[in-house]
Amino acid sequence: MQVALKIWRYDSSTGERALKEYEVDAPEEATLLDCLDLIKDRYDGTLAYRKSCRMMICGSCGMRMDGAAVLACKTRMYEIAQAGRVPVISAMGNLPVVKDLVVDMQPFWDKFRAIKPYLEPGYEQPEDGREYRISQEQMNVIHKESLCINCGCCVSECNAMESNPEFLGPQALAKGMRFVGDPRDAATVERLEAYNSEHGIWECTRCYFCNERCPKGVDPRDAIAKLGAESVRLGIDRDMGARHAKWFIRSAETTGWLRETELVPKTQGVVASIKQMRFALSLARHGKVPPPFPPHVAKDVREARNLRKLVRMQDRQGALGHVQGERALERLAHGHAGETLEEIYARPGAAPRPYLPGDETEGAA
Ligand code: SF4
Ligand code: SF4
Ligand code: FES
Structure with a gap:
């Protein structure tokens, strides 16, 4: 040709x-x-x-x-x-x-080195002298991150790095998640503290270009989301980005909506909110901000609450809530034509049946 x-x-x-x-x-x-x-x-x-x-x-x-x-x-x-x-x-x-x-890959390797891309061992050797074994569920958390070949395609496409070259970037952070999620690593909190600093995880704009372009399916944006979830789970939430994420959950759980009027005070604090009062009033005049009282509650708010309940019931806090295990991907690929929901959840190894609105008993899983 x-x-x-x-x-x-x-x-x-x-x-x-x-x-x-x-x-x-x-x-x-x-x-x-x-x-x-x-x-x-x-x-x-x-x-x-x-x-x-x-x-x-x-x-x-x-x-x-x-x-x-x-x-x-x-x-x-x-x-x-x-x-x-x-x-x-x-x-x-x-x-x-x-x-x-x-x-020149030097800036790439500098970021890579900055996240300490090696195991800081902190596990006890099994008494029988055998190898330390990790469960499949724990492995699923870092399975995709382990596939990275350091090609830099994600870095090439990163919007946040384009506007701020100091941003740690998708590859380094995906590699960071590979160690944060490794149960043998003893430096989880130190790592998360470092990745939450200036130019860390919360500078990502969530454009998803890195997921789109990664040739190995690492999905670095998902890794960054897992780092955010792990940080919040361990109480590392001083960054405005973390407070923003927490408010999203709280707002969705209580009303089924994002209550935008409370977003600024909840994430930036009262002083910052007062400074932005003029801007807020101008938004309100143009009908861009719904009145805060009485709070608007979605008709099917139970669905949002049940989703939250499901996450708690399955103990899928932190990175576990973001796992896209092979089984889940396989199911997405093959669909479930002809099978009832009961049959799908009765498959060997299937995920527990979620508690859905309308179920008679909580925990019908
Ligand atoms: S999702 Fe975040 S890390 Fe990925 S390319 Fe966009 S800004 Fe960069
Ligand atoms: S594009 Fe994928 S494989 Fe390449 S460096 Fe980024 S995360 Fe690693
Ligand atoms: S030549 Fe090795 S990844 Fe293309």
Whole structure:
């Protein structure tokens, strides 16, 4: 097949930048990385990019295709070539470009090191001398985070890092969760304290681009959510972001709505609220703020309360409330055509049946 690519060439020593077009004859199974190899081999030996494993495990070949981060060795070109598209290939975002598609990974590794990416052992060796065993449920909490290959695709897409390069970022925080969720680690509180500092978890804007672009399914945003939930569970809630999250839950539980008028005093305190009074009054004049009294209570508020009750009943506080175990994913993938709810919950290994509105007895699980 004929594959055409436009590549942003760049040389940091001269500052020269140019968009160059190339076309190669490639086998139908060729990936983007194969095409770059062909271009370098046949047309221009000065083209710079990183690669090593060619099978999605070393994390070297992160770059952007049409503005979105990809692993070059994972990206098949057949459909793109058949559609007659000419994608634009450029270096990853949020990292300084050294040459063409090669970025300086030093800022990435600095953040990585800052979160202490190693186990601080704090477990007792089993008496029988055997290995320390972790339950499947505990492993599920950090299963996805363990899949990270340090490619930087999530960092490339992170909006929060773009506006504040100091932000720890999705990869480092996902790695942090990998150790916070590890029952053998003894530094959970110290880690969470550090990740709750300035430029930590609460600076994430929840844009979900990191989940969208991660080629290994790590879902870094979910890892950050787990870190937030663990922080709140352990009482590390001094940050405004943590107080904001707590108020969301309280508000949803009591009224089924987010009571926006109380959001500012509850998260920022009374002094900050008084300072923002003029702004609040102008919002109210334009009908943007509902009157605080009497509080509006949703008709089906019981459903919100039951959800909260369910989380408590299943003891799914903290990161456990965010687990997307393999079984849950499998169920999502295959649906439940033809099965009644009773049959689904009677499957071997199924999650406990939730307490739903209308159930006769609480704990029908
Ligand atoms: S969800 Fe957060 S960490 Fe992920 S890309 Fe967006 S701002 Fe960055
Ligand atoms: S979380 Fe995903 S995108 Fe980010 S470095 Fe790890 S593997 Fe790459
Ligand atoms: S070359 Fe190793 S991940 Fe692509």
